[in-house]
Amino acid sequence: MNPLAHEQGAPVQQPRYDGGCTCRFVRYRLSSRPLFVHCCHCRWCQRETGASFALNALIEADRVQLLQGDVQAIDTPSASGKGQRISRCPRCRIAVWSNYAGAGDAVRFVRVGTLDEPDRLPPDIHIYTESRQPWVVLPEGAPAVPQYYKASAYWPRESLDRRAAWLASSRPDDPVDAAQRAKE
Ligand SMILES: [Zn+2]
Numbered sequence: 001m002n003p004l005a006h007e008q009g010a011p012v013q014q015p016r017y018d019g020g021c022t023c024r025f026v027r028y029r030l031s032s033r034p035l036f037v038h039c040c041h042c043r044w045c046q047r048e049t050g051a052s053f054a055l056n057a058l059i060e061a062d063r064v065q066l067l068q069g070d071v072q073a074i075d076t077p078s079a080s081g082k083g084q085r086i087s088r089c090p091r092c093r094i095a096v097w098s099n100y101a102g103a104g105d106a107v108r109f110v111r112v113g114t115l116d117e118p119d120r121l122p123p124d125i126h127i128y129t130e131s132r133q134p135w136v137v138l139p140e141g142a143p144a145v146p147q148y149y150k151a152s153a154y155w156p157r158e159s160l161d162r163r164a165a166w167l168a169s170s171r172p173d174d175p176v177d178a179a180q181r182a183k184e
């Protein structure tokens with residue numbers, strides 16, 4: 001690791017991840033690795049994807065560049081009643097990322113399946129496994145929790161440092177944890 005790059009805290013020589021919607025009106029780029037990747041097995045994610053889980057890369061909003069097109073944020077109900085804003089292509093309506101009430105605009109939950117190379121971001125943790133569909137078999141030893149978790153217990157050091165940076169510039173509580181809890 002280049003110590004200078006670390007000092008500056010900038011995404012120097014970080015990998016990039018490009019993605020977009022199905023009709024290709026929306027194209028975006030993640031300018032660094034995400035903070036963490038959730039595989040969420042909650043019923044809400046199952047319903048919203050029409051599948052068995054959602055795969056979300058959590059990343060600071062300022063590390064998501066819109067390269068082309070625009071998104072439309074749709075207020076969508078959540079279990080907490082606080083709602084989430086799902087950003088969709090205004091043409092094909094594919095969802096590319098969400099913001100939850102707790103985290104506001106600070107952190108986006110980018111839908112990994114919309115990346116050009118989704119295989120590059122496998123889950124770092126499986127959450128809400130209490131409602132995992134029984135035929136979904138998790139890899140041996142994969143981090144998994146029945147509901148949610150504390151970031152400090154699972155996130156790598158670099159992600160916790162990044163989180164500290166945006167917490168300092170936004171609010172004193174823990175928006176990511178609050179965001180996920182807000183779904184319940
Ligand atoms: Zn589209």
Ligand SMILES: [Zn+2]
Nearest residue numbers: 040041042045
């Ligand atoms: Zn979920």
